[in-house]
Amino acid sequence: MSAPTFRPDDDTPTLELRGVNKSFGAVQVLHDVHLTAYRGKVTALVGDNGAGKSTLIKAIAGIHPVDSGEFLFEGQPVHVTGPRDAAALGIEVVYQDLALADNLDVVQNMFLGRERRTGLLLDEVSMEQAARDTLARLSVRTLKSVRQQVSSLSGGQRQTVAIAKAVLWESKLVILDEPTAALGVAQTRQVLDLVRRLADTGHAVVFISHNMVDVFEVADRVAALYLGRVAADVPISEVDRTRVIELITAGRSGDLGIAPAAIAEVGV
């Protein structure tokens, strides 16, 4: 596996959120959220339904800009006020519905909206080569042809194409929203391998999942959200499955988690 830019000692987080708050009207969805994601590492973002995972990634992606708090990218404070800002920084999000056009082929989907041109013409040659290179870099061997229509692909292959599309753009941080949710065993395997390779090729990866098996298999760090608060953001070696589930359901586990006072304040 080639790992051209992987530097495990690099301890500046690619993404660091400090004290981020977000409200929709009177409802505060994110409270004082701290989150870090490091290059070459997979950070699992876990939490129950309604814990604020989706709001958090949409905040990072600029779809719902944060109300207050610090947003640092590669150590620099930045202001992300829209999806274009996030894309310009190198943040790519793969949403659960993948956003692929079934009637286009793999190459066309990967370059959708950012087609390469020579003059007026689409530069199909260069796009197909770049798509092949990206897929090869991710060691994707499960596609028959890059000129296959996406409608003929399996769920795992579609996920692969969506992830490869995110990687194509010199992205530094890739956020995956439940990439294995709808997949079978073998396909989950492919996608988890791909997530690992994403990190190994120098990306910071944030991986949302409900599946503890997947989390413990692929993640280096785990961040647990509980009612809009970060209950823990720790290396995965410091927790086990039971503790993560406690963090998700109760916000606390032993010495980890939200202070009992804060939980009481939420009224649970």
Added chain:
Amino acid sequence: MSRTVQPSATDIPENPAPQSGFEGDVVDDSVGGYLRGYVNRVRGGDLGALPAVAGIVVLAILFTGLRPDTFPTPLNITNLLVQAVPISLLAMGLVFVLLLGEIDLSAGVVSGVCAAVMAVMMARSGIDWWWAVLVAAAVGAVIGLFTGVLVSVVRIPSFVVTLALFLGWQGVTLRIVGQGGTVPVRDPVIVGFTNDSLPALWGWILAAVVIVLFAALQLNRWRVQRSRNLASQPIAVVVARIVVIALVTLAVTWVLNLNRALNPNIQLLGVPYAVPVVVALLLLLTFVLTRTRFGRHVYAVGGNAEAARRAGINVTRIRILVFALSSTLAAISGIAAASRLASVDPGSGGGNTLLYAVAAAVIGGTSLFGGRGRVRDALLGGLVIAIIANGLGLLGVEAYLNFIITGGVLLLAASVDALARRRAAATGH
């Protein structure tokens, strides 16, 4: 920290970093493999041009059998091609609209409005033909912009917008032409567009140019794909396609260059001017749809508008432009129809004009559900419709039967489309 990923069955271990990109690309590029792929696609519901080509062949044989003296004559074949011109032009625009998953029920009457504008300018104000044609096309574009804004900015379903405009524009044509009136078109250029022909030599030269151009483009694309190690079709398939196109082009040119005059004392032959114009538009629009960013975005919006929006494509702009393009082509279609009849009346573009064009696009292989279709569908489907209309005319079928048969053909084509789509969803094609 230790990695927890185990090697898996789907991952080939110990495979060094790939050399040329995509060693997983295992598509069989032999002729047999290509044919198997084609059969699989057809069985999976992607019928392509098959129904239209089969329709042309079967109908041609049928009408040749029923009317051997009048159907397969050079005169009738020329007539038939010219009959197909306005249908195909209108259908070309509709292909774009259908690709988005929208519909334009007003395209037919828009062609009437534009033809009326042109005819009135020339007949009542004595304006030059080119100026009148330009204004008619511009009127078409503006009408399309209006429709597009209502559909994509106001967000009224295109079915309702264009149904309302279908009625509205008929009123406008009536106002321009005048109650019960007919505006004659006497300009020799406009009338000659569908009624005069190129000299025989020019017909052959144009045919040769088309064949050489097509062959050069196909072979060059194949060469580039091969040299860069990209996905390509087998050379035999590429050559076969070139040969088929060349044979069809030469056969049509030959028939059109036969003397078709009924009076033995005069000579009437050559390719009608409208035919090369339609071929040129076919090439231009195919180029736009398959080789430009705009065309790619049209497919993307039709396939998954939300994905297109998230990819940063201005979906509203694409929709408006497509309606403008469609209405501009409707204007050209209206001009062709006016040229054929040498007049414009308040009913121009009404009646079954739109039905014919939608049927042409759908028979050609364009889906009513959006995302699938090509410009050539308009031409192939237009020929099918023209053969039906022409053949039924020769048979002297009563008007009521003509309506029923044509309506039935559209329903049949739409059923094939819907079934193909269901099949495609079931087989994952």
